Each structure stands twice: as structure tokens, then as C-alpha cells.
Amino acid sequence: MIRKILAAWAPMIALAGALFCAPAGAEEAGRTPVPHPPKGQGEHCVADTEFMRRNHMKMLFHDRKETVHEGVRGEKFSLAGCVSCHAVKGADGKPVAFSSDQHFCKSCHSYAAVKIDCFECHASRPAEMPQKAASAPADAPYAAIASYVRDMKPEVKP
Amino acid sequence: MTAPDQNTDVDRRALIKSAVGLATVTLAPGVTLYAFGVEAASAPVTSAKRWGMLIDINKCPPGCDLCVTACQQENGWKSTGHPSTDAQWIRKVTLRDPETGKTREAPAMCQHCATPPCVDVCPTGASFKRADGIVLVDKHICIGCRYCMMACPYKARSFVHEEIDDQKTVAPRGKGTVESCTFCVDRVDAGRIPACVESCGVKGGAAMIFGDLNDPNSEIRKAVSAMATTQIRADLGLDPGVRYRNL
Amino acid sequence: MAKLKFQTLNRQSQSFWLLIFFHVALVAIGLSAALYMEEHGHIVTGMSNQIVWGLPHVFAVFLIVAASGALNVASVSSVFNKLAYKPYARLSGILAIALLLGGLAVLVLDLGRPDRLFVAVFNNNFKSIFAWNIYLYSGFIAIVGAYLFVMMDRQVSKSTVAGKAMGWLAFVWRLILTTGTGSIFGFLIAREAYDSAIMAPLFIASSFLYGLAFTVLVLAMMSSQTLSDLMPDEMVEKFSGLLVIFALATVYFTVVQHLTKLYSASHRDVEDFLLRDGGVYPVMFWLGQIAIGTIAPLAILYMRGKALSPRMALTSAAVLFLIGGLAQMYVIIIGGQAFPLKIFPGEKVSSSFFDGGIATYTPSIPEALLGISGVSLAMLIVAFALRLLPFLPQGAPRQS
Numbered sequence: 001m002i003r004k005i006l007a008a009w010a011p012m013i014a015l016a017g018a019l020f021c022a023p024a025g026a027e028e029a030g031r032t033p034v035p036h037p038p039k040g041q042g043e044h045c046v047a048d049t050e051f052m053r054r055n056h057m058k059m060l061f062h063d064r065k066e067t068v069h070e071g072v073r074g075e076k077f078s079l080a081g082c083v084s085c086h087a088v089k090g091a092d093g094k095p096v097a098f099s100s101d102q103h104f105c106k107s108c109h110s111y112a113a114v115k116i117d118c119f120e121c122h123a124s125r126p127a128e129m130p131q132k133a134a135s136a137p138a139d140a141p142y143a144a145i146a147s148y149v150r151d152m153k154p155e156v157k158p
Numbered sequence: 159m160t161a162p163d164q165n166t167d168v169d170r171r172a173l174i175k176s177a178v179g180l181a182t183v184t185l186a187p188g189v190t191l192y193a194f195g196v197e198a199a200s201a202p203v204t205s206a207k208r209w210g211m212l213i214d215i216n217k218c219p220p221g222c223d224l225c226v227t228a229c230q231q232e233n234g235w236k237s238t239g240h241p242s243t244d245a246q247w248i249r250k251v252t253l254r255d256p257e258t259g260k261t262r263e264a265p266a267m268c269q270h271c272a273t274p275p276c277v278d279v280c281p282t283g284a285s286f287k288r289a290d291g292i293v294l295v296d297k298h299i300c301i302g303c304r305y306c307m308m309a310c311p312y313k314a315r316s317f318v319h320e321e322i323d324d325q326k327t328v329a330p331r332g333k334g335t336v337e338s339c340t341f342c343v344d345r346v347d348a349g350r351i352p353a354c355v356e357s358c359g360v361k362g363g364a365a366m367i368f369g370d371l372n373d374p375n376s377e378i379r380k381a382v383s384a385m386a387t388t389q390i391r392a393d394l395g396l397d398p399g400v401r402y403r404n405l
Numbered sequence: 406m407a408k409l410k411f412q413t414l415n416r417q418s419q420s421f422w423l424l425i426f427f428h429v430a431l432v433a434i435g436l437s438a439a440l441y442m443e444e445h446g447h448i449v450t451g452m453s454n455q456i457v458w459g460l461p462h463v464f465a466v467f468l469i470v471a472a473s474g475a476l477n478v479a480s481v482s483s484v485f486n487k488l489a490y491k492p493y494a495r496l497s498g499i500l501a502i503a504l505l506l507g508g509l510a511v512l513v514l515d516l517g518r519p520d521r522l523f524v525a526v527f528n529n530n531f532k533s534i535f536a537w538n539i540y541l542y543s544g545f546i547a548i549v550g551a552y553l554f555v556m557m558d559r560q561v562s563k564s565t566v567a568g569k570a571m572g573w574l575a576f577v578w579r580l581i582l583t584t585g586t587g588s589i590f591g592f593l594i595a596r597e598a599y600d601s602a603i604m605a606p607l608f609i610a611s612s613f614l615y616g617l618a619f620t621v622l623v624l625a626m627m628s629s630q631t632l633s634d635l636m637p638d639e640m641v642e643k644f645s646g647l648l649v650i651f652a653l654a655t656v657y658f659t660v661v662q663h664l665t666k667l668y669s670a671s672h673r674d675v676e677d678f679l680l681r682d683g684g685v686y687p688v689m690f691w692l693g694q695i696a697i698g699t700i701a702p703l704a705i706l707y708m709r710g711k712a713l714s715p716r717m718a719l720t721s722a723a724v725l726f727l728i729g730g731l732a733q734m735y736v737i738i739i740g741g742q743a744f745p746l747k748i749f750p751g752e753k754v755s756s757s758f759f760d761g762g763i764a765t766y767t768p769s770i771p772e773a774l775l776g777i778s779g780v781s782l783a784m785l786i787v788a789f790a791l792r793l794l795p796f797l798p799q800g801a802p803r804q805s
Contacts, residue, residue: 240448241757241759242453242454242455242759242764242765243447243448243453243454244454245454246454246757246758249756249757249758249760250756250757251748251749251754251755251756251758251760252754252755252756253749253752253753253754254752254753254754255751255752255753256751256752256753264749266748266756266758266760275593275594275595277530277532278530278532278533279532279533279534279535279592279593280530280533280535281525281529281530281533281535281536281539282524282525282528282529282530282536283528283529283530284528299521299524299528300517300518300521301516301517301518301519301521301522301524301525302516302517302518302521303516303517303535304457304458304517305533305535305589307454307457308457308458308593308595308596308742309593309594309595310595311594311595311746311748312746312748313454313746313748313758313760315454316454317447317454317457317517318446318517319446319447319448319452319453320445320446320448321445321446333446333517334443334446334447334516334517334518335517335518336517390748390749391747391748391750393750394594394595405749
């Protein structure tokens with residue numbers, strides 16, 4: 001709870017900080033700290049970075065009712081997929097948990113001060129057999145993806 | 159980058175099948191969506207099936223806890239050294255007839271009732287029964303009020319009292335929410351049997367049968383039709399999906 | 406009838422400020438305790454997978470039950486036309502709202518995921534008594550609020566019809582609300598100590614008792630604050646008489662509840678546990694609820710005017726009734742869970758999950774503080790409201 005309250009205030013503090021630093025940052029690009037989330041393991045993500053930045057939360061939220069309540073499995077995108085492909089190895093060579101600042105999701109979310117509670121229940125490390133990215137079967141479900149994109153379309157912003 | 163034209167029929171015309179066998183969709187210049195190693199989504203479960211379990215106590219040797227350890231392995235719950243607050247999805251209960259002294263052991267877990275009291279009392283609908291009879295907790299909307307634990311006659315549910323950070327991918331579980339046996343729902347959806355049943359069958363006494371109680375040709379249906387079985391606390395009229403033999 | 410006059414609380418003695426400070430401190434400590442519990446999980450409480458509802462629920466249910474009863478004085482005045490109670494109707498209404506808020510705050514802060522309260526607002530399972538209660542509680546606050554408006558607004562209060570209609574609505578609503586609270590337990594078929602329709606009338610009888618006891622204590626405190634006599638001798642008599650009736654009604658339903666279960670062979674052991682063998686629970690019941698919470702205050706009220714001043718007797722009886730009420734809730738809520746579920750009736754059972762065993766419960770300090778802070782929160786809300794608006798009747802200047 002304490003952390004949540006801090007998390008709630010953080011954007012304002014961050015905003016104040018950003019306003020304060022803005023002129024300097026504009027002149028000296030590179031001085032503004034930005035997160036450097038680690039690269040995923042596959043060739044590329046399920047969508048372009050720009051799209052993912054804006055829409056990953058909706059893509060995750062989208063299927064949960066169907067999967068949990070109706071047993072619809074094999075949905076197009078899954079949190080387990082993200083966790084698997086974006087696993088970051090720690091000093092011990094094992095994938096780090098969300099508690100680590102190196103965690104893919106954490107690296108951005110702590111920067112943006114957006115508290116997520118996905119990993120209070122979901123595994124933040126991949127299962128024993130990491131899923132390899134970018135291996136679409138020949139008969140990939142184009143129609144399904146298209147309809148998914150149609151769902152997402154209004155949300156796409158440049 | 160420009161905003162996508164909302165009136166364009168993106169789905170068909172924009173589909174491009176790339177050389178490496180990826181499905182890609184161009185939403186707008188510079189925005190491409192890929193789909194990876196996924197099968198087509200399965201259809202929603204229906205009430206045509208009713209998943210159930212039959213446990214033959216005579217084949218359940220005392221001291222054997224293969225079902226319990228298999229469940230722990232599969233779903234990631236374990237002892238943290240706080241027995242009164244640690245979660246237990248399945249446990250072996252020792253029964254002793256107070257008059258004759260006859261002792262036996264029975265695994266006890268969520269009985270996946272047809273009319274589950276936990277579902278009735280849940281204020282948010284987090285405790286729910288799937289169409290195919292599996293009773294689950296949707297931890298996205300569980301507020302941790304524990305009313306389901308008050309209502310369950312089988313003491314099947316546990317409240318997560320501590321933070322957890324080593325969950326299994328297939329079994330999300332977290333502090334402040336309630337959990338219980340899921341019949342290994344992800345395995346069932348993939349056409350497999352629950353971990354406890356598998357372990358008992360492979361290494362144990364093969365005391366557990368899992369299957370569709372509605373299917374006249376299923377092993378479980380044949381077994382419950384052939385010989386008398388017991389539902390625990392049948393007097394409550396909840397019609398549990400778990401049945402016992404020789405209890 | 407002479408026009409009733411009301412006053413705000415505009416004189417605060419040093420001891421009153423001290424009391425306010427005490428309540429503020431308790432609320433602050435209670436909130437910190439809730440944060441601590443939320444941060445670490447319920448592992449830092451005495452609650453477990455056996456005793457899933459603990460001391461916070463004892464206080465929360467106690468306050469919620471008392472809230473509906475506190476409205477009683479208002480109901481008596483407008484529904485049953487007893488003009489003597491009219492001066493106390495406003496106070497009764499605001500006290501009801503405050504007690505309910507205090508109880509709900511404790512209940513909500515004890516949730517495993519209090520941050521998801523909005524989930525409970527937007528996802529409702531209408532078969533759940535808890536979900537009904539969300540509407541019953543918020544409806545209660547709205548209706549009593551409107552009732553207060555009808556009583557206090559210069560224009561609207563001239564209409565006797567409006568007052569009467571709101572009085573009836575609030576009265577019926579509070580009966581349904583307490584039925585709902587009792588049914589939280591009454592509908593639990595699995596637990597032998599509950600599972601009985603009598604929980605609803607038992608809770609209603611208790612609510613009359615606790616609610617009036619709270620009202621009396623607030624009036625006594627405010628009499629000394631305003632240096633005026635808010636309870637004339639006539640009212641002391643009336644309140645004492647009502648408390649006796651309500652205490653007897655509570656005892657009656659308690660006796661019937663236990664006798665019903667004692668008569669059934671299958672429930673004998675749970676009754677033996679709660680009334681004789683259960684260690685702390687029989688002590689809570691016989692010493693807390695019956696001796697301290699019923700017999701002693703009834704004896705004190707009986708002796709009023711003889712060995713004790715009527716006023717002194719009334720306030721000390723009210724304190725004892727409230728202590729007894731907490732003991733009663735403790736026995737019902739904790740005792741009912743401590744007795745093991747009969748999953749395999751007729752068998753002696755044991756397991757690593759405490760099947761067949763009596764559950765132990767030792768409340769931790771944070772959960773106790775959270776529970777107590779609910780009472781303080783209710784009292785602070787009352788004090789604030791009394792300062793803000795004329796809820797208190799204008800009594801005769803104090804003769805002393």
C-alpha cells in the first residue's frame with residue numbers, strides 16, 4: 001500500500017521534474033534519462049515497438065475473461081509469451097523476477113511510474129521451457145489476427 | 159506517421175504473407191503486427207462436458223502423498239514453515255471410525271460442486287464455475303474477502319497470506335487472493351489429465367480416475383455406473399464432481 | 406407542542422479535546438496497521454486458513470449492527486409517533502451513519518486486496534449476500550441522509566408527511582439491512598454454529614441494544630460538554646426501560662438459538678464446544694456476554710434510583726451492554742469458525758491442514774488496532790457532525 005501511494009504520486013513528481021529539466025534536456029539531448037529495456041530473444045516482437053508501447057496493456061487485458069472464464073486457450077497473445085521472450089538473465093544466469101530492476105517490464109514501468117500488479121499473481125519468469133519467438137506455423141490464423149487488429153485499430157495512434 | 163484510416167477495410171487488403179512464414183498486418187505505414195507460434199484459439203467450454211474425478215480409497219495406500227507432491231510441483235504451492243497459513247490445494251486426510259478403529263486415508267481437495275456455495279457467496283463473481291463444471295477463482299477480480307472460505311463445506315480453499323514471487327506459469331497465485339484446486343485446468347484444456355491423477359496412475363495405486371461424467375463412454379462414467387460411489391457431504395445437496403469409492 | 410430547539414456543539418472543554426485527540430490518534434494508528442497488513446499480507450495477523458475472519462470482522466459487524474440500531478430512536482419518534490423521542494431523532498440518524506462508516510472502513514481495510522474495492526463496485530454477483538449488502542449499506546447512508554435532510558431543512562421539515570414517509574422508509578430499510586448482516590452467517594450451510602434463520606432476528610434484537618447503548622453514551626457525553634441536560638429524568642427512565650427490553654430480547658434469541666442446536670444430536674458437539682469445552686469461547690460467552698454484558702447491566706438498571714443514581718445506572722449499563730456485544734460477536738464470529746468443519750461426518754479425522762482440530766486464534770496487535778480504530782472513526786465523524794450542524798437537542802441548563 002505504501003508503495004502504491006508512492007506510485008500514485010510518482011507521476012506528478014516525475015512531471016514536475018520533467019518540466020523543471022525540460023529546457024536543459026532540449027538543449028543537451030542525451031542527458032535526459034530514458035529506460036533501456038533489454039531486447040527480446042526473438043527476431044522481433046509480435047508487433048512494432050511503437051504499437052506495443054501504446055497497446056500492450058490492451059492486448060494483455062483483452063483475452064483474460066475468455067481464457068479464465070471460458071477456457072479459450074491459444075489466444076493470439078499471452079503474458080506468458082511476453083515473459084518468455086523478454087526474459088532477462090541475472091548474474092546467476094537465470095531469468096530475473098519482477099522484483100529485479102533488470103526485469104523487462106520493470107525497467108520501463110518504474111521509469112514511467114506505472115504500477116502494475118500482473119506479477120503479484122503471474123509468474124514473472126519463464127516456465128522451464130522458454131518459448132522461442134518468431135516461429136509462425138505455415139497456416140497461421142490470418143483472419144483471426146486481422147480481426148484482432150480490427151479490434152485494436154481505433155487505439156492505434158501515431 | 160499518420161493515423162490509420164478508420165474506414166479502410168484493413169483486415170483483408172493489408173494482409174501480407176511474408177517470405178519467412180510470418181503473418182503480418184500493416185495497420186498504417188510503419189505499424190506492423192506479427193503473429194507467432196499460436197494455434198487458433200479454442201472454442202469456449204460448454205456444459206456438454208462435466209469434468210469429474212473418482213477416487214478409490216482402497217487403492218490409496220496410507221502414507222502415500224504422490225498426489226499432493228505432484229500438485230505442489232505442478233502448481234507451485236509449498237510449505238513456507240507457517241502451517242496455519244500455508245495454502246494446501248490437496249491434502250491427505252486420515253479417517254478413523256471411532257467405534258471400530260478402522261483407519262484409512264483419503265485425498266481431499268475442491269470437490270467442484272455443481273452448485274458451489276463459494277460461487278453463491280462471492281460478492282464480485284471472482285469465484286465461479288466454468289460451463290464444464292470446474293470451479294475456479296478469477297484472481298483478477300478477487301478482493302480477498304474470504305467469504306468463499308467461510309461458505310465452503312470442504313475446507314478446500316486457502317488464502318494467500320504472504321507475497322509470492324516464484325509462481326508457475328500455469329498457476330498464477332498471489333498475496334491477498336483466495337485459491338484452490340483447479341483440476342489443473344490448463345492441462346484439462348490441453349486434453350491432459352490433472353497432475354495428481356497422472357502421478358497416482360504412474361507411480362501410485364492408480365486410485366484416481368479423471369474424466370467427463372457426461373460422456374457415456376468415458377472411463378469415469380463407466381466406473382461410477384458400475385459400482386456405488388459416495389459424494390462427501392452429499393446431504394448438503396451440492397452434487398460434487400469428485401466422488402469416492404470404498405470411503 | 407413547543408417548537409423543538411437544536412444546537413451545535415460549540416463548546417469544547419479540555420478533556421473533550423483530549424478525547425478527540427485520543428480518537429484521532431487511534432484512527433491514525435488503525436490506518437497504519439491496515440497499511441502494515443496490506444504491505445506484508447495477512448501473515449502478520451492472527452488470522453489463518455482456519456480462522457479466516459478475525460478481530461477486524463468482530464468490530465466491523467459489531468459497528469454495522471449497532472449502526473442500524475442507532476437509528477431506532479428516530480424511528481420510534483417518527484414511525485411510532487412517540488414525541489418524547491423527537492429531540493433525539495437527528496442525533497440518532499447521524500450516529501447511525503457514523504457507526505456504519507466506521508464498521509465498513511474496518512471491513513474494507515481488512516480485505517486481501519483493499520486496492521480493488523472498485524472491482525467490488527463494478528462486478529456484482531447478485532446471489533451473494535455481500536453484494537446485497539453493498540447496496541443495503543450505501544442505500545442506508547443515502548436514505549438516512551435524506552431522512553436527516555427532511556428533519557432538518559427549514560421548509561421540508563414543516564411537512565409531517567415527508568418526515569413520516571422517510572421515517573418509515575429508513576425503518577424498513579434498517580430491518581432489511583440487519584437481516585442482511587445476520588444472513589451473512591445464517592446462510593452458511595457448511596458451518597454448524599451458523600446455518601440458522603435465527604441469526605437475522607438475533608442480529609436485529611442485538612442491534613436495538615447496541616444502537617441505543619451508543620446513543621445513550623453520546624448523549625451523556627454531550628450533556629457534560631454542552632453543560633445542559635440533554636436527557637431529562639423522564640428520558641433516562643424511558644431509555645433504561647428500552648435497554649432492558651432489548652437486552653431481554655437478545656437473550657431470548659440467544660437462548661432459542663442454542664436450544665435449537667442443543668436439541669439436535671448432530672449439533673451437540675458444537676454447542677458443547679461453544680458453551681462448555683471450548684476454552685476461551687465459553688468464557689467469552691458466559692462471562693463476557695451473559696455475566697458482564699447482560700446480567701450485570703440488568704442488575705444495575707434494576708437498582709437505579711435505589712443504590713445508584715438513574716443517570717449513572719443508565720450510562721454504566723450502556724457501557725456494559727457494549728462490552729457484552731463485542732463478546733457476543735467474538736463468540737459468534739471466531740467461535741463459530743474455531744469448531745472444525747465436519748467434512749467426513751462420524752469419522753475422527755486428522756490432516757496436515759488441521760482437519761478435525763480446534764483452530765487456535767491469537768489476534769495480533771495490528772488487527773486489534775484496526776478493529777478498535779473503527780469505533781474511533783465513528784466517534785470522530787459524530788463529533789465533527791455535531792460541531793457542524795445542529796444535531797443536538799437544546800436541553801435544560803444543567804442543575805448541579
